[in-house]
Amino acid sequence: MPMPQLTATPASALADEPVHIRATGLPPMQLVTLTASLKDERGNLFQSKAFYRANEAGELDLKQAPSLGGDYVGVHPMGLFWSLKSEKPFMRLLKKDVMNSPFSVTLDIYNSACIPELAMVQPGASQVVQRWFRRPGMQRVQIREGRLRGALFLPPGEGPFPGIIDLYGGTGGLLEFRASLLAAHGFAVLALAYFAYEDLPKLLVEVDMEYFEEAVNFLLAHPKIQGPGIGVLSLSKGAEIGLAMACFLKQVVATVCISGANAIFDFPFKYKDLVMLPIPSYMERTETDVSGALSLLHFRGDPRDKVNQQSVLPIEKAQGQILFIIGENDQSIKSKEHAKQALEQLKSHGRSNGRALVYPGAGHLIEPPYMPLCYASRSTSRFLMLLWGGDPAAHAAAQEHAWGEIQKFFRQHLTQTRSHL
Incomplete structure (x- = not known):
């Protein structure tokens, strides 16, 4: 059985640039859960999730595929990023050190429509995306x-x-x-x-x-x-x-x-x-x-x-x-x-x-x-x-x-x- 693969391109980019998220190697028509998580500089956790269905070839492309539920519904290629929510109420995501470190967003895919934080399930594949607030040489x-x-x-x-x-x-x-x-x-x-x-x-x-x-x-x-x-x-x-x-x-x-x-x-x-x-x-x-x-x-x-x-x-x-x-x-x-x-x-x-x-x-x-x-x-x-x-x-x-x-x-x-x- 093929192993799922998750890609996010580019894996390192400016924070205002879109990321193309794709998955391959999934069972055909499989329901999957995609999640994103990041910690801000004070250690506050922000998370998002969405449910998708793979196509007949066992592939998923967030540019075309609609989210069926979770934190947003419909075709939103960057939905996992803009729907991030803090564990604690009333928290605003702010980048303090803009020159020395990016935000690191971890993307995970799970082989079912599950709620990972409630179930002890390991992701099928993961990818870390770096979101920078400066260009080299600035x-x-x-x-x-x-x-x-x-x-x-x-x-x-x-x-x-x-x-x-x-x-x-x-x-x-x-x-x-x-x-x-x-x-x-x-x-x-x-x-x-x-x-x-x-x-x-x-x-x-x-x-x-x-x-x-x-x-x-x-x-x-x-x-x-x-x-x-x-x-x-x-x-x-x-x-x-x-x-x-x-x-x-x-x-x-x-x-x-x-x-x-x-x-x-x-x-x-x-x-x-x-x-x-x-x-x-x-x-x-x-x-x-x-x-x-x-x-x-x-x-x-x-x-x-x-x-x-x-x-x-x-x-x-x-x-x-x-x-x-x-x-x-x-x-x-x-x-x-x-x-x-x-x-x-x-x-x-x-x-x-x-x-x-x-x-x-x-x-x-x-x-x-x-x-x-x-x-x-x-x-x-x-x-x-x-x-x-x-x-x-x-x-x-x-x-x-x-x-x-x-x-x-x-x-x-x-x-x-x-x-x-």
Whole structure:
């Protein structure tokens, strides 16, 4: 009897590259279980499973074969990756050390529709897949320049490269995996921390635009950065800041705002002599879902209310291009409404430098491709379990499409010559 063989190609690749998974040597029409597992750097286990049927030749190709059940159903070649779930509730899969080690994903195949964790069954075949967040020759430069704290990722080669500032949201600290992946595609990317990192303030109490202006000027002064303008890639609270950068800093020529707001929320905003106070929030409007996680969807006041007009960002002042990326199942912020209001504001001023990509079923935390959906997680700044939302398959499709659109957008608006990319 032939032994089953499991192949995943490429077995070592960037984390945003698809993997082709195939099995051969199976009994014809056999029901099988495929599983994936990985441990993050803190030892937390993430797992997924799906049931498949081999064809008449005893072969299985995930590009064509539908999953019959498990963590997803239908034809999803990368389903085992994006459906990974933590053993512990409310865990978000994050890569901390992006330069020295990949995520190692173990793929196993079992010769029955079994639940391996419940049955003491040995897999018929296994394959380990390495998911890297950098290319060979890339550089990571720790940034401690004046007030600035972060990490600059430079692609291999002399450059100059189009420059991007990467901003995350209310988790604080420094998240580098998106910046390093983007640098693997030819951009110079500064992952910028703005609180809860090194000697920066532990909590965010105000947004000081001059800090972000320093970051813009630092990038443009770097010999490997191609001017005259830079891009901003931003998520959640970072997207509110990113939109403000687009409005107030003329050197910002291309801004991507993922799941963000069109007004100042939570904390005051300062830029030189200007102070914008936040729109009020209402704790009594929060809701808890069945998992116990808190939805902040109705927590914040409405920018359209007359009393809140002074807190709305003047998007009509933005000189550069703006791309809003929105998940319709965002359970954290009314990002679709905010983007709609921002685009209407642009239009009312005769401007056409903004557009939105809206993804049905996607949640708040739209990450690079094949990262598993984080439906809810612990908030470091609020000591709460926060609900982000999203349907796993729809969210995965959104991440894959949006990542390509983000790169196209930056290439179009940041590169005067295409030769460097």
